[in-house]
Amino acid sequence: WCIYPTYDFTHCLSDSIEGITHSVCTLEFENNRPLYDWILDELKVHHPQQIEFARLNxxxxxxxxxxxxxxxxxxxxxxxxxxRMPTLSGLKRRGYTPESIRKFCDIIGVAKANSIVDMVQLENCVREELNKTTQRVMAVLRPLKVVIVNYPEDKVEELEAINNPEDASMGTRKVPFSRVLYIEQDDFLEEPPKKFFRLAPGREVRLRYAYYITCEDVIKDKKTGEVVELQCRYDPATRGGGSPDGRRVKGTLHWVSANHAFEAEVRLYDHLFTKRDSTDVEEGADYKSNLNPKSLETLTSCKVEPGLEGAAPGSRYQFERLGYFFVDTTDSSAKKLVFNRTVSLRDTRPAPGPPTQY
Structure with a gap:
């Protein structure tokens, strides 16, 4: 048998025929370069230059x-x-922008040594861009009901909210405020630790763009003991978030008006694998043993401000205090809003080490 190295012929000749100037390959093709060069030299045809570089891991x-x-x-x-996929279509559906991916590629550059680049670098690129370009909105992912007992039942106020503090040209919007609100469950603790500055019994906090409120009573489910409602009192003199008497509060919470909010599904994505090197497995184990069982959490009863009604698929927003979110281009509709978390506001995971080389 005469077995001809068909790939080695095809690689160099197709590059030559197509007028390629630089044929960029990964490191495993470095050993093929002498044959690549020899064939083209012997045939005396256009000779591209083959250059090898390390894979992006x-x-x-x-x-x-x-x-x-x-x-x-x-x-x-x-x-x-x-x-969760590292494909361009997966990154696009998660909400990554072409500009953030290009910036990431510029930052990491091209190397000759195989290494693992930490995902945090890509996340930081998209955070930096979306911080400058996305509209801020308020959304409550895990709602806890708040009743402001001294606020008129039939009253609704339109409060002014800033769309993007990084870009004044994006202007402001109106958000409705009423007697019954929703805040995040995580923003209340019945017995708060020392450095917890959010809502607690007897404590005063600021509602973003609105008023100071103080928690006066906690209503629990009689069967489960779960907190289901907070009864609070507001200070009418603190509209806009400031106090005429100069008193200060340490906590500021986002919220939505219960009667005006829209329900939405929110998908919280995390790393696809639990280990930095997904192929790092014990002997006899499969790489799939490192899959992260918590890479997707779906929340189906989230509440978003009414300005998001009819949000177009492909739109990007910052949910204040929560992260950057993308209206899903496959499942979201006018009847059912679906948001994918692109990235959190800041990375709370342990700091990554230096790039792993191998």
Whole structure:
């Protein structure tokens, strides 16, 4: 048998025929370069230059097309555009912008040594851009009912909210304020630790763009003991978030008006794999043993401010105090809003180490 190295012929000749000037390959093709050069020299045809570089390997994910295909075909992800996937379609559906991906590539550059680049660098690129470009809105992911007992039942105020403090040209919007509100469950503790500055019994906090409120009573479910409602009192003199007598509060909470809010589904995405190097497994184990069982949390009873009614698929917002969110381009509709978390406001995970080289 005469077995001809068909790839080695195809690679260099197709590059030559197509007029390629620089053929950029990954490091495993470095050994093929002498043959690449020899064929073109012997045939005396246009000779591109082959250049090798290291693959881009991201932490907490996997870049192998074969392994990504396994995740899709075996149902570990919903498809190639699942927002947890490191594919361009997956990043797009999660809310990453072309500009943030290009900036990430500029920052990491091109290397000759194989290494793992931490996902935090990519997340920081999209955070920096979205901070400058996205409208701020208020959304409550895990609602806790708040009743302001001294606020008139039939009164509704339109309060002015800033769309983006980084860009004054984006202007302001009106948000409704009423007697019954929703705040985040995490923003209340019945027995707060020393450095907890949010709402607690007898404590006063500021509602963003609104008033100071003080928690006076806590209503619990009689069967489960779960806190289901807070009864609070507001100070009418503190409209806009300031106090005429100069008193200060340490906590500022976001909120939505219960009678005006829209319900939405919010999908909270995290790393696809628990380990920085997804292929780091014990002997006999499969890389899928490192899959993160908490890579997706779906919240179905979130409350968003009324200005988000009819938010177009592909729109991006900052949910104040929570993170950056993208209106899903596949599942969101006028009847059912679906938001994908692109990235949190800040990374609360342990600081990554230096790039891993191998």
């Amino acid at each position: 991201l932490s907490h994910t996997i870049m192998s097309k074969r392994k990504l295909l396994e995740l899709v075909e075996e149902g570990y992800v919903s498809g190639w555009d699942d927002p």
